[in-house]
Amino acid sequence: MGGLDVDGRLATRFWTKFKNESVFALYTPFFVCLASGNLETATFLHFISQDVHLLNAFAQAYELAEDCADDEEDKNAIRKLRIRMKDKIKSFDSIVRDWGFELPTECTANNPTVKYTDFLLATASGKIGEEKVPGKIATPFEKTKVAAYTLGAIAPCLRLFSFIHKEIQALLDPSDNSHIYKKWIDSYCSENFEASVMQAEDLLDALSVSLTSEELEVIEKLYHQAMGLEVDFFSSQPIAQQIVVPLSQLQEPVSGQLTIFCDFDLTCTAFDSSAILAEIAIVTAPKVGPDGSQTHLTRMSSADLKIKWSALSAQYTEEFEQCMESITPHTGREFNYEGLCEALEQFSDFEKKANLRVVQSGVLKGLNQEGIKRAGQSLILQDGCREFFTKLLKNENIKTDVHVLSYCWCGDLIRSAFSSGDLNALNIYSNELSYEESISTGEIVKKVESPMEKLQAFRNILRKRNNDGQNLAIYVGASIGDLLCLLEADVGIVMCSSPSLRRLGDQFGVSFVPLFSGLVEKQKQLVEGSSSTWKGLSGILYTVSSWAEIHAFILGS
Template sequence: MNLSTQANTGLAKSFWASCKREAYASLYHPFVVALAAGTLPKQTFQRYMAQDAYFLEAFKNAYQLAMETTTDEEAKAIIESLQRDVQEELNLHSSIMQSLDATDQNCFEPNMATTAYCDFLLATATGSNEAQKFGSTSAQIITAMTPCMRLYAFLGQELKKHVDHVADHPYQEWIDTYSAAEFEAAASKIEQLLDKLTATLTGKHEIAFLESLYLQAMNLEVDFFGAQLLGPVLVPFLKCQPAPESYILLASDFDSTCTISDSCPILADLTVQTARKSHGGRSVGESGASLLKKRWDDLVMQYMDEYEDVLKRSLVKKDNGSVNALSAENLQEFLKEMSNFEQKANARVEEAAVLKGLSLASIQEAGKSMPLREGCSDFFKRLESGEVLVDTCILSVCWSKTFIEAVLEKGEVRIPNINANELVFEGRISTGAIIKNVETALDKQRHFVQLLDNLKPTQDVLSIYVGDSLTDLLCLIRADLGIVLGDSSALKQVYGPKMAPLFMKAILLEQANMRGRQQPTGYVFTVSSWYEVEAFLLGPARNRPLYI
């Protein structure tokens, strides 16, 4: 799953991209997971459909008010078309309810979440909230309505991918409705209308206000799912663990897992910058910097060539030359070979003395300029808040623990247990040598197992590992829950048959909970964002902004 959008494509896609956290909170909501798994009680679904039908009537009325606040004839025609789409959706609701033998739903009361959402639409449409600062406009009304359409298209398409193979799914018609090309077209239509209505906006305060409307609508969607009554559930995952019997350990890689890129190029570039400013010692001025840069380029080229060579030799079958994922018995052997390769690469870096001359202060400053991945800081802050009791640690092959500490400090992330390497310093200047603590996949596995062994004598331990590369694979497999962040082609080559989306794990948990199905073993689960990790493990954030 990827909610990323290209720049300069209009406010609709920009607003949607800024609401990844709320989108994943909706996808991993217990109600949506139970619906996807087919375990949602029929009566719960019927009540939800009745609430949704009530809301859709308000949605249809909001379109009418949007038509009345614009003089653009083309916009009016689009809104009228969208209004007809809502009526078709209401007709489908009736059809689904009939197929479920639902009783008369006219004798129901809207719950608080439904009422809040309808009141929000009405307030936006009539200017009785903060919209009055700017004057009620069709742009504001459509902004408040667009998230519903885009979110349901997103949910429908995600559910379709994961449950389309399930025979006799009780809610297949609902999934088909919102995953259909026709609904995607309607969602795109309202997004295009939003872009059209806001094309001439330049005031940053008004644009910020529109974005706040969009976010509030997304939060009201999360609340809408939260208002549906459910039985026992197993998501959010960490909040459904027995306590205090279970001890929870979450370990994470650092480079390209917590951060948007690897630390090696940052430190390499820092040495070149330092050499350029130097007036003595190892290098002087531009010529010394150029020589150092060439030395780095040669090391990187050698590393990449040897990495690809090790990978290909291990994965290509000798009989037909085809690429094959490794069998379980060959995986440890392959990672031993990769570990030997990593150790030799680090030895070459030391021998070349390319990390010599860095000051502690410059490393810390470079760390503070390294961005964390979107959602990483939010996730670890929630763990630190005590919302659930989890011990966290970092296992990283990064050359500098000092660099890691600076990155985390800048992101306001506090993880005191950091297992990584460190540069050797004389005074406050690096010598080029490395204190080697975690160089390889085998080293990470050793540290991870040691952490678990230190805890297990006293109580049961639930272990979670988050990583992104081959050096994380043994820990990912060893953990009770291994989460792969990103899209590593090497990991797919080595372990692809046992990699599955994390949302599938949520569905399998729900099915095991309700139907007693056995969980598959040996799998690791993929995500595209820390917000997805947060949604599965912790659920919606408590401090979400709600209403205007």
């Protein structure tokens, strides 16, 4: 038998695994408009009418699950959840009446609503998709298994509702009651609703304790499928008003273009490429024989390489801190782009000197080009990065141009990391290693070593762009070297920003705003007849913690 694993509660483990998908619901036009307080009433009433269909299906699924549970305590707990769900539906009418409106008496469920309700009721009836639950469900144990599957299909929806409304509530001023949807938002952030969520998740654990590992995998699949159906449910809500998301749909279909730039190290990857090249060099280095001789005279031994890399890394870290101290002012909080440029001129000198030391040390000498390419092909990009670029480049309705601007010493590593599928269309701009017969000479062909050179490459690309239509430049970066490009782009997005980037930006008056709250503020500013404007050098950068946020913002679900 399987039961719960060492990670604890099933629902917690599943939510953590699939939480990125909740972003696609949060960033829908519906919730961005709801959070801003300017969601049109007709849209909200339509949403409630669809939500009623959904919650009625939950109540019916609870009733079926109650019949399947074999423990009286579990039955009582499920019955209480069903009653709470019915009470929630009844509360909709009073909330709507407080605004002076009435819910539609008859409203047909739309396709995404039907898909979710059908999935939910099929699961509660002992079916998964087109197949029945494995085995017969005549015995009490088999029926309990169906109850567990049912809670696995309900729990993610409840948690998603709680998560989204808490994210929105965090943006509201508690003392400001002018937000028309505040009562609705507060109801889903209440202790009462959270208790319902926790009780459903606890029940899922209780009903799953005796299941096999294969049966727990079934619950995980149901949980994931329910998350996807719920995202589709929110995405399908019709919006007639002007909106700020998804960004790609706001472009002119013929002449508008998105030019997307991104850094590579720590933006697309979890690790710096210099560490990867160091690992390749050490692993492939010749070994020193018992008599002290080397098997390959043109390269350092792996032991010597480790010492050399460690010394270079320590010196870089020490001098980086010294450079940061020298360029960071201690007064003034106004946005000062000119001052930041002057500071990063000094930082550029530091980066170039560090690269020169690497070349002079010889640590890159003897690397095999094919080995670098193999390492690039096996490189794991950050979760959601590859999926975003793949979907972007496959979308024929979006005119886009994508450029990777990187300090990486070896463009082959980047090209290999993006070599699969449609990602060959990415334009790579970085330094290159010099080779003789596919073996590195240790020299770096220097193309972009500093923030100033990266900025110049960024500007050169934009100059070549057709400026007849509605164009937007988006830059995604994570380090100090990206700061100027981030600020000059129409939309600068900081991925899991380093403390040093925040520190330097703060000192020169740069504002770092979480992307979702920034979009809500943009939506507030959007009035009838105006257009959403994104403009560089505003001094505002938007922060994200995952590629899912970027994907949801630019492309939608």
